[in-house]
Amino acid sequence: MNNQELAEKILNKVGGDSNVAELVHCATRLRFTLNDKSNVDINGLEQLDGVITTVQSGGQFQVVVGNKVAEIYRELEKFIAQDDSTQAQNKSTDAKGPLIGRLIDIISSIFTPLLGAMAASGIIKGLLAIAFANGWLDKKESSAVILQSASDSLFYFLPMLLAITAARKFKTDVFVSVTLAGALVYPDIVAFFSHHSEVSFFGLPVMMMKYTGTVLPIILAVYVMSLLDRLIKNYIHETVRNVILPFILLLIMVPLTLLTIGPVGVFASEAVASVFVKIFSFNPIIASALFAAGWQVFVIFGMHWAFTPVIINEISVLGKSTLKAATVPAVFAQAGAVLAVLLKTKNKKLKTLASGAFVSSIFGITEPAVYGITLKLKKPFICAVLASAVGGGIVGYSGSGAISLGIPSLVTLPIFYGDGFVGLLIGISVSFVLSAVLTYLVGFEDPVEEAPTSINKEVELQQAGNTAPVGAMNAITAEQILAPVSGKVIPLEKVNDNVFSSGVVGSGVAIEPLCGQIxxxxxxxxxxxxxxxxxxxxxxxxGAEVLIHIGLDTIKLKGQFFKMRVSEGQRVTQGELLVECDLEEIRHAGYDTVIPVIVTNPERYQSIKHQQTERTESGAVLLSLS
Known part of the structure; x- marks a missing residue:
């Protein structure tokens, strides 16, 4: 399947272009902001050749496709219409969901487009640092100056680049936003700060700050400008709006940013950086070990984006990021675990998958390893987390740091060159080897090779002289309980409620739902x-008695966010709508939305088995009773 075909099928499975409010991509994932998540065919998506898995996090529906993400994204852009109606949908979509989810969505949308350029600039910067330290190149040579311009320009003019992505996210004028950012790094403004000049704006004192390489000031400024944009645009006649609106925005926002927003952003950045300095200076070994151990968990839930501006801020304020260095052992630990799986498994399909995932892991792309192998097998993931902690402790003890942003990998190691670089190399080596050894020794449940289908088996039996008709060999199931909603399947014992998890109510499973139609x-x-x-x-x-309980402790909501569509005594058929609920509002109210599906008369049956799958679709077989 080529990239165009895959893009078309992905778009179809997520509900078509009309369901896509926004689309961005990172190193391995297509990140969709959708108008209606219930329109997504998750099972169909994950069955596509070229799709590794899907993830829901931070208000986004993410499709993990690996290294081909940029090519597939370009194909998707051809099909997705970005018109005014889509932008209007974006505004309504952005306003929904829990606060933390919206913040992560904002951060990922702003920083994702810059990661490639940041990594490239960081590698050049690291290689130059090696060349200067070993006397291979003189900093004053013209060749060195040209190369330094390639490595430093992105970070010097970072506010201007962030202005572009922030303007797109906050849906305001991109060119006015870039002009606003340009004012912050305007040579005379920079000179005011460098020369400690006293500056005022019509009698109001201006506290000059250094804005080159900063993150927070321009993001705050563009956000405020977007609010001002929406506030005044409708009061300006459309015939002169294209001139008058930018004029008013620049006239207000440039002085406002230099007077208030900019200094507040810089002070906040310095405060955040000082907090992490204190944490790591208190006990760098423990701090780095804990952060390394949790990094892949953060990645799984999409929470790692919350640390991106913090890391960039660390580099801008302190010159290096110890936080970024702590993430490197986590990446190589996953590679080590996958290598052990590759060496130990007897499953040919898993061995093939592991070989590709291993190569991508050492080059910084861990999604195929995590979602395709270690997380599914469970024990390898745990071994990798433990090894990450050990490697992270060594990195913290060495005082390692990153001088730029980039995906940790063999290629980007130069961005960590400097104090503690040898310790970083030791840390990642230990995490890699320890993870591989632990995974190999602890082992995992090796998937059994797929057997021929039951139909083929029956045909073989008939050909061998068995005269039973095809289908007669199938096991007879007394009853099948279908899934009432699509979502992630969770064992009942892992539900965060003792009544359900203990099995007192009955036997069954739980589902973390993707939509509110039950x-x-x-x-x-x-x-x-x-x-x-x-x-x-x-x-x-x-005769099966089935309890469907939507969320935990949700009775306290007293019917809020729920709409019952059936009544007692009513006859229902499989797939008929029972109840509608607003999952986002329920979560926002602080309630767990997991849905236990329980057979409350298990004594009637000899066995109650649930399908061995991590996800289910509404209407698929969930429980088999016999």
């Missing part, structure tokens, strides 16, 4: 409902 898993009757709408009891035609 449908009937059986053909039968509604035995009871709750006025709060958070739960219902069904009796199937075959």
């Amino acid at each position: 449908v009937s898993p059986v053909n039968g009757t509604v035995v009871s409902t709750f006025a709060s709408g958070h739960a219902m009891h069904l009796l199937s035609d075959s």
